[in-house]
Amino acid sequence: MNKKPSFKAFLTALSLGLSLGVAQAANTDALVTTDWLEANLDRDDLRVIEVSVNPGKYERGHIPGAVNFRWHTDLVDTVSRDIASKEQFQSLLRSAGINEDTEVVLYGDTNNWFAAWGAWVFDIYGVDDVRLLDGGRDKWEAEGKPLAIRPQQYSPGNITVSDADHSIRAFLDEVVEVARSENPATDIVDIRSAAEYEGRIIAPEGVNELSVRAGHIPGAVNVSWGNAVNEDGTFKSPEELRALYAEAGIDGDNPVITYCRIGERSSHTWFALSRILGYEVKNYDGSWTEYGNSVGVPVTNLAGTVWGGQ
Amino acid sequence: MTDQAIVLSLLLGAGFGALLQRSRFCFFCMTRDYLEGRDARGLLGILTALAVGLIGYHAIFGLFLPDPGIGRLPPDAHIGPVSWVLAIAALTFGVGMTLSGSCISAHLYRLGEGAIASVIALIGVLIGFGLGFASWNSLYLAAIQQAPVVWLPQTLGYSGSLGLQLLLLGAVAVILMRGHQPAARQPNASMSFREQIFKHRWPAHVGGLAIGMLAVLAYLRVAPLGVTAELGSIARTLGDEAAILPERLQGLDGFSGCATAIKETLLSPNGAFILALIVASFISALISGDFRLQPVTGKKALGHFAGGILMGWGAMTALGCTVGTLLSGIMAGAASGWLFAAFCLLGLWGSFRLKNRLGL
Numbered sequence: 132m133n134k135k136p137s138f139k140a141f142l143t144a145l146s147l148g149l150s151l152g153v154a155q156a157a158n159t160d161a162l163v164t165t166d167w168l169e170a171n172l173d174r175d176d177l178r179v180i181e182v183s184v185n186p187g188k189y190e191r192g193h194i195p196g197a198v199n200f201r202w203h204t205d206l207v208d209t210v211s212r213d214i215a216s217k218e219q220f221q222s223l224l225r226s227a228g229i230n231e232d233t234e235v236v237l238y239g240d241t242n243n244w245f246a247a248w249g250a251w252v253f254d255i256y257g258v259d260d261v262r263l264l265d266g267g268r269d270k271w272e273a274e275g276k277p278l279a280i281r282p283q284q285y286s287p288g289n290i291t292v293s294d295a296d297h298s299i300r301a302f303l304d305e306v307v308e309v310a311r312s313e314n315p316a317t318d319i320v321d322i323r324s325a326a327e328y329e330g331r332i333i334a335p336e337g338v339n340e341l342s343v344r345a346g347h348i349p350g351a352v353n354v355s356w357g358n359a360v361n362e363d364g365t366f367k368s369p370e371e372l373r374a375l376y377a378e379a380g381i382d383g384d385n386p387v388i389t390y391c392r393i394g395e396r397s398s399h400t401w402f403a404l405s406r407i408l409g410y411e412v413k414n415y416d417g418s419w420t421e422y423g424n425s426v427g428v429p430v431t432n433l434a435g436t437v438w439g440g441q
Numbered sequence: 442m443t444d445q446a447i448v449l450s451l452l453l454g455a456g457f458g459a460l461l462q463r464s465r466f467c468f469f470c471m472t473r474d475y476l477e478g479r480d481a482r483g484l485l486g487i488l489t490a491l492a493v494g495l496i497g498y499h500a501i502f503g504l505f506l507p508d509p510g511i512g513r514l515p516p517d518a519h520i521g522p523v524s525w526v527l528a529i530a531a532l533t534f535g536v537g538m539t540l541s542g543s544c545i546s547a548h549l550y551r552l553g554e555g556a557i558a559s560v561i562a563l564i565g566v567l568i569g570f571g572l573g574f575a576s577w578n579s580l581y582l583a584a585i586q587q588a589p590v591v592w593l594p595q596t597l598g599y600s601g602s603l604g605l606q607l608l609l610l611g612a613v614a615v616i617l618m619r620g621h622q623p624a625a626r627q628p629n630a631s632m633s634f635r636e637q638i639f640k641h642r643w644p645a646h647v648g649g650l651a652i653g654m655l656a657v658l659a660y661l662r663v664a665p666l667g668v669t670a671e672l673g674s675i676a677r678t679l680g681d682e683a684a685i686l687p688e689r690l691q692g693l694d695g696f697s698g699c700a701t702a703i704k705e706t707l708l709s710p711n712g713a714f715i716l717a718l719i720v721a722s723f724i725s726a727l728i729s730g731d732f733r734l735q736p737v738t739g740k741k742a743l744g745h746f747a748g749g750i751l752m753g754w755g756a757m758t759a760l761g762c763t764v765g766t767l768l769s770g771i772m773a774g775a776a777s778g779w780l781f782a783a784f785c786l787l788g789l790w791g792s793f794r795l796k797n798r799l800g801l
Contacts (some may be wrong), residue, residue, distance in 0.1 A: 187516030190505040191662065280504050337703075339689070 161406035162265040162366065163236055169276055172196055178233050178285075182206070182249040183240040183268065192278030194238065194264075194271060198285070202245045202395075206252055214252050214295075214416070220342025221292045224258070238264035238271070242356075242364050248398035250406070251414050255300060256295030263402065266365040273363070289321040299405065301388045301415035307428050309388065310349045318381050319351035319388045322400045323419070327392070328353040330432040333423070341392075342423030343439070346432030348390070352379040356396045359403045372403055375385060383410040390415040390422070446663050450710040453659045453778020454717030457666065458550055460655065462722040462731070464648020467540040467547035468763045471788055473646065474548025476763030481621035486645025488610050490619075493653025494772030495610070499551075499603045501661055502594065509594035509602075519665050519698050520778035521760045522589035526580045531781040534755030534762065539796055541565070541748025544763045546668045546757060548717060548749075555734045562745035562752075563672070569753020570669075570676035574686045581691045581756060590696075591776035591791030595677040602774045609779075640729050656772055663710055665773065668718070669756045670711040676753070678703050721722040 163171075166246075171177055172195055179197040182191045189199040200206060204213050205223055215223065229235065235253065239246035243263055253261045264271065272278070300370040309317045326332045330346035347353070358375055361367055366376065381387055387410055394416030405412040416421075422428060460466060464486065471483025498518070500683040505515045514520055521527065538544050541562045543551060548559040548566075593602040632641060656666045680686035681703055694702075698709075708716075726732040750798020759781055761769065767785065 190516050282504060282507055284507070 146417050159262075159407070161262055161402070163262050165274055165276060165328040168194070168236060168264055168271075168394045169239065174234075176230075176233055176255040177236065178227060178229050179238070179264075180227065180237045180249070181239055181268070182245045184245050185240055188240050188268070190278055190280070193249045195277060195279040196283050197279075199285065200227075200249060202248065206249060209300055212417075213262075217256060217292060217295060219404075220252065220256055221290065222308070224290050225288045225290065226285075227288065229258075229288040229290045231290055233260070233288065233290070235261040236264055237261060238267050240268045241362060242269070242399065243267035244356075244395050244399055249393040251299065251398045251401055255295050255297070257296060258290070258398055263406075266363055269364050287418070299401075299413050301390075301413035301416055301417075303421055303425060303428075305413075306348060306388060306415055306417075306422065307425075310429050313349075315350055316385055317388055318385045319348055319390070320376075320379070320381060320397075320400060320404075321347045321351040321353050322356040322389060322391050322397050323347075323353070324355055327351060327419075328433075330434040330436050333436065333438065338392070341420045344423045344430055344432070345425075345434065345436040345438065346430045348422055349431045351390075351431075352381065353378045354400070355379070356391070356399045361401060366403060366407060369407055372408055376404065376408075381410075383408060386411040388413050388415050390418040446710045447708060447713050449663050450713040453655060453663065453666075454714035455721035456655050457652070457714070458553060458718035458721035459725045460648050460651050461546060461550040461718070462553060462725040463729070464643040464645055464651075466645065466648045466652060468544045468549075468767075469542060469547060469789065472786065473793065475617070476790065476793055479620055479622040481617040484617055485614060486647075487550040487625070487648030488614050489515060489646045490653040490768065491771050492607060492610050493650055494656045494768065495603060495606055495774070497653065497657030498772045498774070499594070499599050500555065500711060501657065503599055509592070509599055509607045510596075512595075514592055514595075514697070515773070517664050517697055518592075518660070518762055518773040518775070519667070519778070520592045520775035521592055521696055521698050521766065521770065522585050522588035522590050523776050523780055524584040525754070525758050525794075526586070526588070527583045527777055527780055528784045530757075530759035531766075531784035532755075532788035533751050533779075534759065535785040536792040537569075537751030537753075538763075538785070538789050539792040540746070540751065541745045543643060545672070545752055548716075549668060549718055550722040553719045553724075554726040555732045557735060558737045558741050558745050561737070561742050562683060562749035565746040565749020566672055566753035566756070567676045567679070567749075569750040569755070570673045570757045570770040571680050571753075573673075573754045573757025574677060574680060574690060575760065576754075577614075577693065578691050579689055579784070581693075581740045582775055583606045586692055593774040593798055594761035595778065606771070606774060610671065651770075652768075660769075660772075665765070665769035667699040667711065667761055667769060669762050669765055671709060671715050672753075673699060674709065674711070676704060676757075696760055699756070699762075699765040707749055739745075 168179070179194050179196045180200050181193050182200045182202055183189055186201070199255065199434045200223065207213065208215060220338045228371050235258065237246040246263055246267060250261055250263055309319060321328050324335060327335065328347045333342050333345045354376060359367060359372060366372065387404055389397040389400045389404065389412060394414060397418060398414055401412050401414040451482050466486065468487065471487060472484045474480040502509065506513060543562070545566055548562045552559040593606065597605060659666050677686065686703050723732065752762065763785065766781045767778055770781060
């Protein structure tokens with residue numbers, strides 16, 4: 132899933148780097164820096180989209196010109212557990228004024244968790260020109276960059292999205308097959324906390340359990356999503372990321388599956404492995420709330436926590 | 442961002458505390474003034490706050506949610522489910538106000554004025570909250586879950602909602618002004634400007650104007666005004682530690698209101714707001730000479746305690762009190778705010794008459 136940098140993006144980065152006279156090395160085909168975004172905000176062919184976890188964030192101040200996508204209604208099917216349908220997603224993009232040639236930058240609160248999840252949904256529907264604001268909302272705010280509260284209306288765009296591409300989305304059957312395999316040819320990364328991975332707890336604090344078994348998918352390695360970011364929330368350099376995952380045995384030779392509790396924090400790792408390192412990665416959005424509730428699937432529960440017991 | 446929310450909450454809480462203290466913005470006393478002496482100035486002050494808040498909220502709503510008719514609600518606004526539970530909660534809250542002589546926000550600012558008995562009322566409120574949590578799940582399944590959440594702009598549009606509600610407030614104001622009997626002349630005509638600001642209480646409509654504006658600022662920057670989230674949070678945490686409350690409060694987190702989460706941090710924005718409110722009222726009372734340690738009699742303690750329990754139960758099941766549900770709800774164009782106001786007044790009026798008849 133390595134995305135080749137588009138010529139346009141290359142030119143943009145080049146001209147900007149020249150015009151600002153500063154090194155914009157962090158500007159890749161996966162990420163944009165806060166400085167780059169600020170300098171490009173008035174471009175008509177650029178659409179900035181906020182996907183925050185917490186309601187009320189966007190409304191009380193967002194990156195000027197940004198559009199708000201609500202993860203819990205806009206990007207999902209609210210009745211069946213699934214991502215938004217092709218039609219729903221396409222009309223959402225069109226209402227945000229996105230055309231075939233629009234570049235999209237996603238950002239959000241809490242370390243871009245849901246923005247990265249949004250990037251995954253964009254990718255599933257074949258919308259390629261999508262990048263994340265490195266460091267997300269927190270970095271933008273920390274740098275004192277401007278926020279606006281007036282919502283922006285755009286005339287409807289003309290984008291047509293592709294059919295869902297499931298080569299970056301793992302489903303239960305496939306995950307169980309890997310879990311049961313003697314010599315799996317696929318690596319699994321569990322990005323939850325060590326306590327969840329080891330089965331000491333079923334869900335993080337403040338979250339209902341929603342799963343009736345503790346532990347992790349057999350064979351999965353534990354690299355918490357937080358290891359992939361610097362203190363300011365930006366992604367570590369590709370070299371650091373490569374070393375981090377290689378240490379856990381994920382070197383990109385095998386295809387990778389990422390999962391967490393509900394599939395959104397794992398999108399963050401999906402983004403790092405897939406979009407930054409160019410590995411072949413599927414995000415398993417069913418994650419532990421599906422796997423840990425499935426009947427008859429193998430589970431590794433190191434701590435031996437028994438659900439429902441006293 | 443959290444730090445900013447805490448700092449803003451401290452400032453807003455301090456402003457609110459000073460305004461409550463300076464203008465004696467006590468829902469119970471203002472209503473009693475009218476019931477006893479036909480002095481409508483206090484209630485007109487509340488109407489002023491509501492009118493200013495309504496205008497400001499609607500201006501903000503236009504930004505937050507340009508089209509009110511698309512089936513979404515504006516973030517964080519206190520728009521609650523409308524059911525018989527809300528009516529009973531408000532009624533109970535009104536009775537509690539009569540028994541304890543103040544609503545919850547007034548107990549908080551009175552505490553700053555040296556009213557020690559308010560501590561007893563607040564302890565009662567905590568217990569009432571506990572009872573509210575204990576009864577929540579059955580009430581939720583019986584009525585709240587299927588109750589409509591009515592937001593007037595959704596059906597009337599912003600202009601219609603604003604126009605209708607301002608008309609309603611205007612109509613109530615006309616009735617009050619007709620019934621108003623001017624009290625004896627206030628001896629402040631010869632007061633210096635400094636005395637009028639720092640010594641004498643401010644006219645209620647001045648307090649109302651300022652509180653309306655403060656409410657709008659609070660909603661824009663942090664969250665709607667409310668004084669019970671932190672109290673409820675403390676009650677829920679205590680009850681949780683003692684394992685006497687249901688582990689899961691069905692659907693509670695899905696409603697906007699004075700939401701009450703288990704405490705995770707010592708100082709939440711609402712906790713900061715409450716603390717600053719009490720401290721600012723204390724300073725304001727010291728300057729004006731209103732500070733007086735007031736003795737607690739047995740009868741007073743009993744009334745405060747019992748009233749506190751009723752108010753706590755009412756505020757929990759109504760998702761807020763006279764501030765969180767009445768003020769912040771009506772300003773937001775929520776039918777739940779109006780329903781709370783009507784039944785709270787009914788409870789207050791009925792219990793007040795009964796109390797007088799029994800000569801208590």
